[in-house]
Amino acid sequence: MASPGPIRLVNLTLGYDRRPAVHHLEGEIAPGAALAVCGPNGAGKSTLLKALAGLLPPLGGRIERGGATAREIAYLPQLVDIDRSFPINVRDFVAMGAMRRVGLFGRLDAGERERAAQAIDRVGLAGMEDRPIDTLSGGQMQRVLFARLIVQDQRVILLDEPFGAIDEATTDDLLGLIAQWRGEGRTIVAVLHELDLARRAFPQTLLLARERIAWGETGATLCADNLARARAMSEAYDRQARECLRDEEAAHAH
Template identity: 40%
Template structure:
């Protein structure tokens, strides 16, 4: 059984194709990096899987069941740029939002739920900021709060859209630590990622994307210069297991 299966997904914007013929299946308990050049449709892919954007064709299943029937199993960490950080709420309330699928949108959180949310904040080093307005937090702190919200969701499949963008080194380490803990617990994580130098260290699977899948599979098999050339074109420069590699595409 696959944690996630995407079949023949297609998305258009203003009648222009953004994603075409996207099909892949993600094994349970894996860390998948979604890699590709700017404009490749990486964030669009996540949003279309989550039904946040309309699709032209295709379907998505989670543990062999339609996505809509499995929404409670899904956790999502959006890009920081898409969040209204001026919204008048504190860190604890943001984390409690991750529990709404469990307690219901119109019910008040009980003491047990509140304590669980505080535990999640503590796990990402934000316990002392529970009552702080999110607008008063730094970028790294804001990202940690959303990590805590994802923890509170207690999902089986997590989607993270550029979680390392604009964060400090300590927050990046906290994100990686959490991702690896999820993997050890048998959970599945898909991450939109840009830094080619860290791909081999962070992910055991890679989806190389440029509007359509270039290659998907285990990192050691997919993350090659030949495949990167196909996805990016031009000159490729990155670190491969600590060794600088540069190659001009002919």
């Protein structure tokens, strides 16, 4: 698998209904980096991850993915965003990670079925392959989502709050998997509320409060002064801010 180049954020502005949620963000994520994205509630962290995954077009600026397409990026949404009412078992849900290789209506060959079985075993759920996903605990479901990421087998992995509402044992196991991905040279970007986990497992951190507060070595980025500034910036956000013009509209206006 070819290694993509750096991911560059160039004057990036993101939002919904043309109202900005992230302003004029600049920065670079190096290949093989493990980057935590931290900040107060409503700081634009999940918005940024959706844009990196290709699910949200920029209002302004651009994302350069280093030669990788959005389809070559693995994305784990928040657990609360997963519809668990669909009648599917653990085995089939995990195997869905192979969809980009086999196609929407393609059949899984023996190799893909074995890949899914190994992924389920790797996250500690061997023996639960036939369990419907709506019967799983939060920690078990998060393990299933990580197993699907293993099957996807992408060089860039985006994780949105992967440790929310799960037990300590599951957190430790998933951190071990992230460490293994780092050892394989994969690029990992994770939205985290748990600053202790950012300090423990992610050498680089972006502190976001709708704009870049700090971006660099985690210990320096998550200092008290920066965290206080992020809180103040988030509290001062104007929800009635004017709509953003897209780049082409702004150029025409001038």
